[in-house]
Amino acid sequence: MKKTLSVFAIILLAFVLTAACTTTGQSSSGAYTSGPVPAWVTTPPASNKDFMYFIGLGVSKKADLAEAEKYAIQDIISSIIRYIGVEVTSQTSTEAKGTLDELTTKISREVVEKGSSRLAGFRVMEKWHTQDTSGIQLHILVQYETTAILKEKTRIEELFRSHVEAITIPESLAKEFEGSGKYYEAMLRYLDAAAAASTSRLENANILFLRNMDGAARVLEKITFVKISGDIQTVTGEEIGQPFTLKVVSGTGASAKPLAGTEITVAYKEYRNNTGTVKTQVLKTDNEGMVSFKHPVPTFSGQERVAMSIDVSVPVRKIQTVTKEQTDRVTSFQKLALTKKVEWTLTAVSKAANLPVSVYFVDLDENNKPFPMSQSTAGGINEVLAQEGFILKSSPISPAIFLGKKDSEVVGIIKQGTPGVMRVIIGTAGVESSQLDSGRYIVKVSGTVKVLDITTGNLIYEKTITKSVTGTNMESARQTAFKQLGQEIGRRIAAEAK
Known part of the structure; x- marks a missing residue:
């Protein structure tokens, strides 16, 4: 619901009632003039490029000058606020209200305490009163430097406008986009308006926030x-x-x-x-x-x-929720x-997956001697390649036979011993180090693998890979290390070997 500025002026002028003199005929601003009606009462001075003039009228049926002065000040404030052209509503921020509060307080004190210099460019020119059986009428003439009041007008207008427009402008754009079927753009603008409302100090900021979040959801639903x-x-x-x-x-x-x-x-x-x-x-x-x-x-x-x-993470990140209702929305x-x-x-x-392949890998100890019956690395390679759809062919040939052989010799052995194989994976895996640390065995192994094309004899792929594993005993740690090394080799071949 809108509140008129006069309500705020009355509240802000409450101190005047106690500060003003309560005796008839004089106030804290000094003596009032009376007698013949001044020309400015019937013909107010015209504002010009240098000064603007405002006249306040206050009436006290109790013939109390202090009371009449209170109403005259209220009249002056209303005239100045009307000139500034702002109105306090539910969409007015607390900052804007505070600024208006400050201005009206300064005006009040300038009138009551003449010459207090609290408000730049503002001066009380004259106070004139007349009294009859109906009470006292008090007229107050004030002068406001044109440049000073225009500066104040611009400052207050900007405060009133900026807080509201931060929400209303994107919301208006959102409605335009929504009306023309541009739902994505509408969603972004509704979220901008919601973000502005989430940090606003407007009285109805929460209502505006929820309304724009609902708008954003409404248009997103249509996509x-x-x-x-x-x-x-x-x-x-x-x-x-x-x-x-x-x-x-x-x-x-x-x-x-x-x-x-x-x-x-x-x-x-x-x-x-x-x-x-x-x-x-x-x-x-x-x-x-x-x-x-x-x-x-x-x-x-x-x-x-x-x-x-x-x-929507970026626009939503700008929103600062306070209440549970806002967070839920x-x-x-x-x-x-x-x-x-x-x-x-x-x-x-992998293209290589369509070519029959055999795996020959030898696991070596710290002295480069083959572990008897150890096929952990080869087992890891075969496991991964099978999962990747490779055509794996078993062979009666012992992997150890390839130790120290040249690539051409390997190809010749495969052609004779395992017909139909198009590629061969050969290599060795060895223990680089092993140690006991805090009751856990740490084994580091490395392996060098080659992929050879049996038809051409070409080297298709070559890589050296290292793996470290911990275990509760040396044997299990070593076997696990070889197997995980083989699995990594298999993944590399599947992804990288052409």
Whole structure:
């Protein structure tokens, strides 16, 4: 409900009632004039480029000059506030109210305590009163320097306007966008207005906050995702031929309308040294509501997810909630935003997976001697490659036979002993160090692996990898270290070997 400025003026002038002189005929401002009616009472002075003039009229039926002065001051304040052109409402901030409070207090004291110099450019020119059987009428003439009052007017107008406009301007834009079907832009502006309301000191800030959060949720609800492309299967290390494509619309079915300019966040994984890192890109829908994302050349083998969504984290981060109701409203909006998401599966298959392969790996001790019957590293490699869909072929050949052999010799042995194998994985894994620390055994192993093409005899891939493992006893720690090393080698081959 709106409050008139006169109400505030009355409150702010309360001290006048106690500060003003209570005797008839004189106040704390000095003697009042009486006698013939001054010209300024009937013909107020015209304001000019240097000064503006205001006249206050106060009437006391009890013939009390102090009471009449109170009403005259109130009249002056009302005239000045009308000139400044602001009005206190439920949308007025406490800061703006405080500024107006300060101004009216200074005016009051200038009138009551003439010459107090509390208000720059303001001066009481004359007080004149007349008395008859109906009581006392008091007229007060004040002069205000034009530059000073214009400066005050600009300052107060800005305070009144800025706090309200920080909310009303984005809210108005949001309504315009919503009316024209631009729901994404409308959502952002509603969130801007809610953020401004969340830090505002307006009396009805909470109402404005909730209203704009509801607006943001309303337009977000109207945004629909339609998957145009399906899941993609490709070959590791090769460019993907088609993009992931999404259409963003409002509504459903035949009546759905494309939403252009909607920002879509794409999330996917990129791999380096077999370690995946989540990457994001922000794309905008075109005039048909379409957005396409071409995934970088996959450097992994297996399956990963590609997601497209509307990311509201940045605008929501600006909102500062205070009450549980506000927090609940933001949480509800975030949950709604999570529903605006689609995902695809990207399957990358190693080209090498289609070629029959045999694994020959030797586990060595600290003295570079083969561990009898140890196949932990080879077991880890085979386990991962089987999961990746590789064609694994067993062989009667002992891995130890390849120790110290040249690549060409290895190829010759494989051709004779394991026909049909197209590639061979050979290598050694050794214990670099082992120690007991606080009751735990720490074993560090490393392995060097080669992948050879049997048809051409070429070296396809070569890598040295290290792994450290702790265990409750030396034997279990060593076996676990070799197996985990083999698993890592398998993952590297699947992702990196062409």
